Amino acid sequence: MTRLAIFDCDGTLVDGQADVLWAMRRAFEKARLTPPAPERVRQLVGLSLPVAIRELAPEAEDGLQRDLVELYKASFRARREEGLLSEPLYDGIAELLHALHGAGWSLAVATGKSDRGLTACLAEHGLTDLFVSLQTADRHPSKPHPAMLEAALFEARAQAGDAVMIGDTSFDMQMARAARVRAVGVAWGYHGADELLASGAELVARDVAHLQEALGAP
Secondary structure, X not given: OOOEEEEOOEOOOEOOHHHHHHHHHHHXXXXXXXXXXXHHHHHHEOEOHHHHHHHHOOOOOHHHHHHHHHHHHHHHHHHHHOOXXXXXXXXXXXXXXXXXXXXXXXXXXXXXXOXXXXXXXXXXXXXXXXXXXXXXXXXXOOOOOOHHHHHHHHHHOOOHHHEEEEEOOHHHXXXXXXXXXXXXXXXXOOOOHHHHHHOOOOEEEOXXXXXXXXHOOO
């Protein structure tokens, strides 16, 4: 049996909220549009970028929406290249990942980030080698479509019944249910506990110690 823990990235492994909000505001300003409220942006983190942009600028023409996507990517990339990007791990996450790996779990990521963004983030924290599968928005439909989880199960050679999706948004929980894997929410990300439970979470971990206990990890 392969036990597989699949993690979301933003809001679950790392706290990149400040940079996400900055890059979105910058993209809208460069397009000479009124930036969306931070609360609205936070509610959409986890969706693939083009889907989030359509929600944030529904009246914009398709071409302008595509421009916003590229402006966001360019702003985020420039921030990273300038050494201004800050995506710290949440307290206890590195220890949890190493504990799971040491106990024989397979680990994966399913995220709305790009391949480039996820690779850079994991490399910065020295975590790349812990994961057997990395699924991003570059190669799949947006959450809550189950494609990312299905690919992770295939690459890890795991069964849905032996897997758990750990995330901070309702999109993660809906995706887990669609893929028929266990859904566990975390309370330190973008969506509240009530939203996560209403979207299918079997429980919402208060902190990393609670998450470790819920997973039955050593």
